[in-house]
Amino acid sequence: MNIWLIMFIGGLLTFGMRFSLIFLFGRLEVPQTMRKALHYVPPAVLSAIIFPELLYHADHLDLSFGNIRLFAGIIATLVAWYTKNTLLTILAGLLALLILQLI
């Protein structure tokens, strides 16, 4: 699919959700279960991307000590946990990867 079309539909859906209940005020409510479920969207979607990025290498699960992306990811996770800083987390992960590549 054309990338512009993907962006256009993605943008239209995003706008539609922002507009939905402002437009339908009084006629539709967000169910309680959905309110709860929405809290878990970010950790679920992002973890679903992170895990394979760290653990799959050339389409194979790589749990060996040679998997430097996994090590760099663990270091970034620790930095994220203690600093809660996006930029520091990215820099620590990239630096870790760079150093591990040299070893």
Added chain:
Amino acid sequence: MSEARRSFIEGVRAEFPLLVGVFPFGMIYGTLALNAGLSTSTSQLMSAIVFGGSSQFVAAQLIHDAAPGFVIIITIAVVNLRHMLYSASLAPYLKNLSLKWKIILSYFLTDEAYAPSILKYEADGITPTSHWFLLGAGFSLWFIWQTSTALGIFLGTAIPESWSLDFALPLTFIAMVVPALKNRPMIAAAVSAGGVALLAYSLPFKLGLILAALTGIIVGTIMEGRK
């Protein structure tokens, strides 16, 4: 100074502290989107068309991974689903506005525009010009998001291709997820989604991602219900 203008400027002021955090994030997005293989115009216009930070990062990653279009669209929609809550929450304060205003304000309704606006409306109620506050908050965020994206793209073009920055995208996601892991349902959502993503990795069309995300959302919700 007219009441409308005063209200708009008040919205801009309330948005200021949030802009400090958004600016570097927009730059990171611009640089990484370019590095993920999006063109300069695609990277920039995504900030205007989709205009939703985390969904743009995720879309850039999926475009980089050559995921099929419908998977990218579903993922953008799921990541941005929370905006329905903001829409529901602000709706009573905007109900007397014209359709034109409702459309304009909906476009600007991001996490960062919602937060100061709901606080303002809950504290002070609404006046005939109070929607200008949301416009001020939303527009200033929009302006900073577009300029920081442009600056990030500019920096991205200066970074040689040999520095493979593609690993920075998953690192950004780690920075977003880890601080949110404050209780057991959150951790369970993250771990179950990650586990299913690994098991279902070989499914075609990146469907493993959708399956994994749904699993995480369901597991988190069920765990919370049990507390």
